[in-house]
């Protein structure tokens with residue numbers, strides 16, 4: 613099936629700034645695609661080009677197989693939801709949702725029917741007569757989406773739409789947005805700098821850095837099989853060590869860290885040789901804790917140290933271990949989350965297998 617959206621070598625320059633650099637991707641019909649990256653990496657610029665508010669320097673944008681570069685924004689089959697929702701405060705909810713349909717010249721009875729259908733789909737039936745300021749933040753968010761969805765765009769663009777909500781509501785809206793997307797069966801392109809939003813909602817995610825896509829894949833691909841050091845460091849929590857390669861055995865590498873430890877990890881990305889500068893990433897949940905070194909003999913990475921911090925956070929509780937007097941290693945606690953027998957200053961042994969360490973080339977400092 614033709615993808616709903618294809619960007620081909622999309623590039624945007626603002627004077628000296630190369631905001632978007634030869635970005636290519638496609639988004640399958642009815643899927644949830646996110647662009648995840650730090651502030652200033654070029655996410656909004658991509659969205660603005662797709663919506664038609666900005667002209668690309670080069671490259672093409674196709675919606676359902678047709679280039680839209682010559683189509684003005686109001687004629688493109690896309691709609692955009694912004695962080696600040698821009699609902700009209702003087703209009704009631706039904707008039708807000710029906711606004712675009714009225715402008716398109718649809719008759720009153722059809723508009724009323726469409727608005728009621730949309731309110732049903734967003735789980736707020738019968739609230740059409742209410743004023744905008746009588747709704748909660750989450751309800752306003754759903755109305756803003758309904759207002760776009762009644763126009764039946766091929767692609768809905770969402771620019772950090774949860775950014776203005778408080779933490780608790782944001783958590784709930786992640787789940788709701790995903791089910792709204794399924795209910796409307798529309799293609800969503802979502803931009804965010806919040807990796808958890810991207811991981812929870814998306815079918816596929818592009819990780820963006822300095823105008824380029826570093827990797828495109830499922831959340832699991834990015835989390836477990838990062839293809840660049842940037843992705844390994846940006847998606848999910850991780851421990852990170854810099855050093856130099858001491859030994860190479862196929863894809864298994866040994867690295868001497870700057871703090872003097874020898875760690876083993878698996879090579880990702882380009883080939884590495886002895887003496888090369890490198891970095892190893894290890895997730896806190898990949899590391900096991902034991903009271904004696906013998907319990908960890910089957911691991912090829914083992915460190916003895918002392919507990920420096922106990923960080924209780926329910927199921928995500930972890931400890932920090934001071935290893936060889938210099939590096940602090942974050943280690944997730946087993947599921948119980950209790951600090952059984954652990955106290956600040958207590959000696960502890962930690963270990964993990966080399967396959968759990970992702971090793972990448974690192975630029976010379």
Ligand code: ATP
Nearest residue numbers: 626629631649650651652653654655656657658805
């Ligand atoms: P944020 O998450 O902070 O919104 P972003 O990833 O969306 O960031 P963009 O807004 O796309 O980033 O900006 C990418 C780069 O292009 C930045 O360096 C920015 O300063 C620059 N830029 C964006 N718009 C313009 C413009 N109109 N004129 C000049 N430079 C611009």
